[in-house]
């Protein structure tokens with residue numbers, strides 16, 4: 156049976172561009188009440204004006220790396236919209252770096268956003284959800300969690316950490332009737348991938364990605380991974396012996 160999202164209170168991070176932005180449009184069509192978060196609040200407000208929603212959508216400026224800010228926005232959301240039913244933790248950053256342009260600040264930013272940016276919310280959500288014996292946490296990871304792809308080591312490591320954390324959380328929270336969903340997209344056309352100079356196989360439009368994620372949430376799937384062919388390919392990559400993986404991974408990527 157599919158979950159009905161009408162009047163549900165949904166908190167969504169990383170809503171200003173890309174996949175998050177498309178998710179806002181789709182969730183608004185479901186008449187869910189939305190708290191949409193990102194650092195660039197002006198982009199969130201433009202989006203709300205474009206949608207002209209019939210349900211409540213409120214924007215909040217929030218840097219997911221800053222726990223104090225996360226806590227105060229979280230409390231504000233509850234006082235504006237009531238208890239949160241679903242949290243979609245989607246904020247993320249990616250910088251391509253390798254041995255020649257390694258930047259420690261960017262490496263930390265990747266982990267602070269992609270991993271601890273989720274943990275900051277989970278810390279608050281789990282208390283409320285356990286008390287209410289209900290709730291859903293959706294973490295947006297990536298198919299890049301599979302192995303260490305050259306040029307994306309920090310990003311892959313952050314998403315791998317996130318996927319593993321969500322897996323353990325799913326087991327821990329199940330007895331409290333709380334669902335934990337891991338989203339593992341392949342390549343999606345967004346500002347994050349627009350800067351990539353290499354060929355991205357099976358590149359998907361963000362509208363389609365949002366549609367698949369929404370459908371998976373309604374079906375309460377454990378893991379939402381797409382596109383099918385790429386998720387199959389990374390399953391094979393995962394079990395390749397290290398030497399064979401290194402051979403393929405060290406080939407020069409095809410230009411875009």
Ligand SMILES: NC(=O)c1ccc[n+]([C@@H]2O[C@H](COP(=O)([O-])OP(=O)(O)OC[C@H]3O[C@@H](n4cnc5c(N)ncnc54)[C@H](OP(=O)(O)O)[C@@H]3O)[C@@H](O)[C@H]2O)c1
Pocket residue numbers: 168169170171172173174175192193194195196198217218219220245246247248249268295296297298339340341342343344345346347348
């Ligand atoms: N595009 C892909 O191919 C792909 C594939 C797999 C997984 N993903 C994942 O999907 C998620 C969405 O990415 P996207 O492709 O839609 O990229 P995007 O268009 O660059 O969106 C990233 C979002 O994260 C927000 N964000 C970044 N740093 C933040 C911070 N410190 N605090 C709060 N919000 C922050 C950005 O908003 P502000 O800058 O306004 O704060 C923006 O809304 C990410 O987790 C990404 O890793 C993407």
